Amino acid sequence: MTREGAVEKAKKVRFVILDIHGVLTDNTLYYTQEGIKSEAFSLHDRLGVTALVEAGIGVSFLTSKISRADQQMGKIYGIPPEKLWGSSAKIGRLDEFEKESGFTDEEICYVGDEMIDLGIMGRAGFSVAPADGSAEARAKADHVTAAGGGRGVVRELAQFILEAQGRWEGFVAQFK
């Protein structure tokens, strides 16, 4: 899709759903010697979530299972516990959310990197993949970020969406 096409889709976004592994993280699972799994996130994404939320665009995590690491990062990014969704039935979860919130497919932005995300990417009005997502996810996406997973995907996406909506300058103004 052309950048103009992606911008048009981004204008309609009112809610952003984020896959975690490979989007918020750098695709690597670090195991300690005791077998405890850990992951690397980006603090750039904290600013991205803040910018979206301040603009009234809700943000949620959607992954098969919410770990304590995801809960901790939700806290750091400012995403409330009820927006941390653990479900491998991603499309079913989207249906449920749309029913309770009244949002439609075209108001939803979904960010994912793997084949398991293809179904929900097809539903979301604006689908996005990180630079190092799988070839299938990148082909399906309306927009591919320059950043790779765990390297500021959400920071970049927030700016893209808010610029499309003419609201980025307003967010930046508070820092000047």
Add this chain to the structure above:
Amino acid sequence: MLFEKDIASARERAKQVRLFAHDIHGVLTTNNLFCDVEGNKRYGFWHMDGFGDLSLTANDIKIAYLDTTSIDGEGLFRAKELKLDKYYYSIADKAAKLQELMGEMGIDYGAVGYLGCELSDIAPMKKVGFGVATADAIDEVKAVAHYVTNCAGGKGAMREICEFILSAMGKWDGWVEKVTKMGYK
């Protein structure tokens, strides 16, 4: 050194694979070990490789984690996470383990694929029908491989070769379609 491989012949070899074995360090990990000043260790595994493993097993190709260099059982942690621990083998002699698995399955070396990167991988790679080296494998391994991945070890080599195998078999598109439809329940 650049190793040019015949892709068409690699595809023909990949088509025959019914058992796919791979090494752990340098294949599923970058071969880095993070150690803090207290001596606590961490091993990084590329998460999409797990999807590669699961793609093969879902398409009736058996896999084997062949680990010669386990330090804390890190390869087993990963296999357990993917519920593939029954395919994990901590052994010194990889070629012997392969032979045992082949016997159980009733297949010969032509139906075995192998992904490796280090000296200990050369012996099994010389025997199998489809030997694959990671992009950052040592030259000796690349020399005996039938194919070299574009991705480095710990950066998606396993995910890449699973797609290569299923594509060669003409199963990839159907698998993509199947996975795309997942997520309704």
